[in-house]
Amino acid sequence: MLTENCLLNHFQIFYQIFTVENNEIHLIQECLKGNQSAFKAIYENYQGYVYTICIRYGVSVIEVKDSMQIIFMEIFKSIKNYDADKSKFKTWLTRITINQILMQKRKNQIDYAILENEKINLIESTFSVSVEEQIDTKILHGILSKMPVKYISVFNLFIIDGYSHKEIAQSLDIAENTSRILLHRGRIWAMKELKVHFKDTISNFKKAL
Amino acid sequence: MENSEFDKFIKSNTHQELDVPEGLDWENMNIPLPPPEKKNRKIIFMLWFGLLFFAAGSMIYFYAKNANQNEAIALDKSEKTSSILETETIEKIVAQDFSNKLTPAISGDSVQITNTAQIPFSQKKDNQKGLNQLTNSTTNTLIIKDSVKVKTFVSNILNQANLTEVPLAAISKNEINQLNIASIQSINALLQFSFEKKRELNIPTYFVASEKTPNPKKKKKKNGLSVTFSFGLNTFNQNYQAGPQAELLKSAEESAIGNSYNLGLEYHIKKGFFTSVGVSYQRLHRTFTFSEELETEINYPAFQKTYRTKRVFYNNYFDFIELNIGGGKSFSFGKNWGSQLALNINPSFKIKSTGRTLDDNESIIDIEDFATKPKVFVSAGAEVRLFYKINSNRVFTSFGYKQALSKIKLLNNSSLSFQPQVLSVTLGVSRDF
Numbered sequence: 046m047l048t049e050n051c052l053l054n055h056f057q058i059f060y061q062i063f064t065v066e067n068n069e070i071h072l073i074q075e076c077l078k079g080n081q082s083a084f085k086a087i088y089e090n091y092q093g094y095v096y097t098i099c100i101r102y103g104v105s106v107i108e109v110k111d112s113m114q115i116i117f118m119e120i121f122k123s124i125k126n127y128d129a130d131k132s133k134f135k136t137w138l139t140r141i142t143i144n145q146i147l148m149q150k151r152k153n154q155i156d157y158a159i160l161e162n163e164k165i166n167l168i169e170s171t172f173s174v175s176v177e178e179q180i181d182t183k184i185l186h187g188i189l190s191k192m193p194v195k196y197i198s199v200f201n202l203f204i205i206d207g208y209s210h211k212e213i214a215q216s217l218d219i220a221e222n223t224s225r226i227l228l229h230r231g232r233i234w235a236m237k238e239l240k241v242h243f244k245d246t247i248s249n250f251k252k253a254l
Numbered sequence: 255m256e257n258s259e260f261d262k263f264i265k266s267n268t269h270q271e272l273d274v275p276e277g278l279d280w281e282n283m284n285i286p287l288p289p290p291e292k293k294n295r296k297i298i299f300m301l302w303f304g305l306l307f308f309a310a311g312s313m314i315y316f317y318a319k320n321a322n323q324n325e326a327i328a329l330d331k332s333e334k335t336s337s338i339l340e341t342e343t344i345e346k347i348v349a350q351d352f353s354n355k356l357t358p359a360i361s362g363d364s365v366q367i368t369n370t371a372q373i374p375f376s377q378k379k380d381n382q383k384g385l386n387q388l389t390n391s392t393t394n395t396l397i398i399k400d401s402v403k404v405k406t407f408v409s410n411i412l413n414q415a416n417l418t419e420v421p422l423a424a425i426s427k428n429e430i431n432q433l434n435i436a437s438i439q440s441i442n443a444l445l446q447f448s449f450e451k452k453r454e455l456n457i458p459t460y461f462v463a464s465e466k467t468p469n470p471k472k473k474k475k476k477n478g479l480s481v482t483f484s485f486g487l488n489t490f491n492q493n494y495q496a497g498p499q500a501e502l503l504k505s506a507e508e509s510a511i512g513n514s515y516n517l518g519l520e521y522h523i524k525k526g527f528f529t530s531v532g533v534s535y536q537r538l539h540r541t542f543t544f545s546e547e548l549e550t551e552i553n554y555p556a557f558q559k560t561y562r563t564k565r566v567f568y569n570n571y572f573d574f575i576e577l578n579i580g581g582g583k584s585f586s587f588g589k590n591w592g593s594q595l596a597l598n599i600n601p602s603f604k605i606k607s608t609g610r611t612l613d614d615n616e617s618i619i620d621i622e623d624f625a626t627k628p629k630v631f632v633s634a635g636a637e638v639r640l641f642y643k644i645n646s647n648r649v650f651t652s653f654g655y656k657q658a659l660s661k662i663k664l665l666n667n668s669s670l671s672f673q674p675q676v677l678s679v680t681l682g683v684s685r686d687f
Contacts, residue, residue, distance in 0.1 A: 080291030085280050093271040094280060100272060111277060117285045124288075128589065182270045189268070204261045205268055232260060 069134045076124050088117055094141050095136070100190050101205065102146045103197040112153050116145045144205060147216055150198060180243055196231030203228050301644070302649075309651070309681050312487070353498040410476050438506040480520040482532070484652070484682020488512045488675050490538045490572075495661050497670030506612070510569070512539035514678060518578060526585065530596065532578040538674060542568045542610045544618055566618050570609025572674070576602035576633070594639040600656065607664065614624070614668050624665040633658040654678045 049063060061186075075083035095116055096109065104112045120141050127137050198217060202208040208216070213224045433559055489509045494500035518532025544566050551560040582596030613619045635656020641648040654677070661671040 077290065079287070081287065084285075084287055088280050088283070088285070093274050095269075096274050096278065097272045101268065102378055106275075110283070113278060114283055119282070121285065122288050125591075128586070180267055182267055183272060185264075185267050186272055189264075204264050232257060235264070236260065 048218070066223060070129055073124055073127060073129075073134070076121065084121060087120075091135075091138060095104065095138070097186070098142050099146060100186050101201050102143070102150075103190050103194060104146060104149075112149060113145065115149070116142050119145055142214075143202070147198060150194070151217075158250070184242065185239075188242055191238075192231060192234055196227050196234060199224050199227040200231035200235065277279040286409040305651070310554065319534045320570070346539070427583065478522045479687045480522070480528075480648075481687070482516070482518045482520060482650075482682055482684035482686045484516045484650070484680040486516065486652075486654075486678045486680030486682075488514055488536065488676050488678035490540070490676040492540065492671045492672040493657075493675050494670070497668060498614055499616050499668075499670060502616055503612055503670075506544040507540045507542055507570070510541045510585065512571070514680070516578070516680065516682065520684070522584075526583045527581065528584060528594075529581040530598075531577065534576055534578060536574055536576060536602075536676075538572040538574075538676065540570045540572075540609075542566065542570050544610070544612070558605045566610055568610040570607070570611070570621070573605040574602045575605060576600040582637075590643045592641050592643065594637075594641065594650075594652075596637045596639065598635055598656070600633045600635065602631050602633060602658075604662065611664065611670070613665065619665075624667060626663050626666055629662075631658055631660050631662050633676075635676070641684075648684045648686075650680075650682055650684065652678075652680045652682070654680070 067141070070143060072083045072086055076087065092113070095113055099109050099112050123141060127134065130136075174225075189200070190198070199213055202213045202216065203210070208220075210221045210224045210228075213219075214221045336357065383456075489511055492503070492507060497503075514534055516532060516534035516535040518530055520528050520530045522528045545563050547561065547563050551562070552558070553560075578598050578600055580596050580598030582594055584592055584594045586592040604629060607621050607625050610618055611620050611621050613624070633656050635654055637652050637654035639650050639652035641650035655675070656678075657675045658673040661673055663671045
């Protein structure tokens with residue numbers, strides 16, 4: 046009985062993934078034909094995901110509507126270039142979203158030059174928490190979104206979106222070493238802030254920085 | 255706490271989506287939508303229709319051409335046989351200049367025409383099977399598979415000769431029809447090949463919410479399996495390597511169109527690279543045209559000189575099965591178009607070779623009577639493929655070149671060997687899984 050349930054579950058998961066992938070392809074085909082319902086369906090399915098990325102990268106609540114409008118406009122404009130064989134739709138959409146956010150940030154002209162020759166001071170981290178520990182996602186996003194603009198892009202690109210320092214350096218037009226420094230500072234900043242906010246929630250903090 | 259652990263902690267707590275605040279719904283966003291993509295479907299359709307029409311037309315043309323050649327030989331033989339053997343008259347078919355064949359001793363003599371059908375053939379080469387068939391018979395019961403031209407030359411009429419084609423055993427029409435039917439069936443098989451119908455999809459209403467944030471650093475491998483089937487036309491050069499008759503054969507043989515059927519599997523690794531394995535049946539084809547002077551008969555009382563020339567036309571086939579092992583890289587041009595470049599190594603198994611060739615004495619022989627046993631040889635080659643993608647199906651055409659790496663011995667009692675060089679064009683379909 047247990048085996049049957051397991052098989053049924055696996056089948057349901059497989060069917061779900063299979064259906065979603067096929068539906069995405071169908072939706073994209075409908076978008077190419079100019080079907081407004083398809084555009085709406087894509088927006089409604091991914092608005093939460095795009096919104097979360099915007100907040101993570103420090104887009105303010107005031108700017109988020111404009112940012113999302115630009116991002117989805119770019120997604121719809123580029124949808125004809127999407128190739129299902131090369132990547133999943135969500136991966137492709139993530140790339141466009143991040144690129145658009147970085148482009149908007151570039152307009153703010155953050156000066157990374159002073160960090161070029163700085164050496165990383167390897168301070169041993171004293172923040173200690175179990176990896177399995179779950180904390181309030183909304184609050185965590187809120188904290189991280191307040192990270193200084195210099196660090197936030199590198200922090201998100203490296204830790205959450207999985208870019209390498211080389212890729213980050215190319216995206217932000219900075220040196221790889223600068224990227225490492227920014228990440229290190231971002232980590233220290235995040236640890237400090239987390240300690241303040243989750244002092245009561247997380248039990249095994251060792252000591253403050 | 256190490257950095258990696260901290261990173262894992264952050265990542266595991268940020269993959270959930272936030273609730274979208276009010277005011278960000280579709281109606282309030284006013285996102286300008288791009289215009290529908292205009293595809294000039296008529297032009298694409300016409301291009302494809304033209305390509306397919308050209309490919310199908312070429313195949314039919316070449317098959318029809320080969321079939322007609324066989325038929326023409328058979329008709330000639332049957333007509334001439336009855337006219338020569340029954341009525342014993344000589345027909346003037348072609349007048350040719352044979353002045354260079356005159357011997358000085360008889361060039362000025364006056365002679366009379368006698369009935370050439372009554373002149374017995376003399377044996378020229380005892381050890382030749384083809385000639386034995388020809389010469390060990392009397393005129394009326396002469397049996398040979400190929401046509402024989404008997405040229406009667408009258409020495410006082412220079413620059414003229416009576417040339418009569420004397421086919422002495424016609425290929426039966428049934429045999430020829432069977433060959434033609436086999437060719438037509440192969441074309442029909444290709445034309446009837448149809449694609450699987452596209453699966454109908456429903457408009458989605460939900461998506462899997464728990465999908466993790468994609469990680470570009472650790473891209474998932476886009477592996478996949480493709481099954482391909484193709485039909486091809488090929489032409490080849492024997493590329494003779496050894497044998498005293500090799501030079502003569504180069505002028506006697508001409509390229510003709512052969513065919514191939516290929517079935518393969520492709521495994522796509524990553525970044526467009528793939529490995530492939532497959533099997534194909536190849537039939538290489540060349541025509542053999544050779545005129546062999548048999549002997550000269552001189553009727554001294556009448557001073558009549560008769561040249562006999564055996565003219566053979568035959569379709570030579572070389573059949574083999576090959577295993578295709580290789581790999582290559584795919585390139586995309588836009589959304590649907592692409593190309594593949596592949597390098598293959600082909601262990602091949604020779605099945606049979608048929609037709610006519612020359613032995614070491616430069617006499618015509620039937621290949622099957624002296625053919626070497628089926629054997630394995632290896633060839634290597636390259637292929638360029640151009641494809642058009644329709645969902646997970648591809649229609650492709652390809653151009654390939656390959657050469658045998660080892661010499662292949664053609665005849666048992668001969669040093670004749672060759673290394674085929676094959677050029678091929680294929681039309682096929684593949685499906686991704």
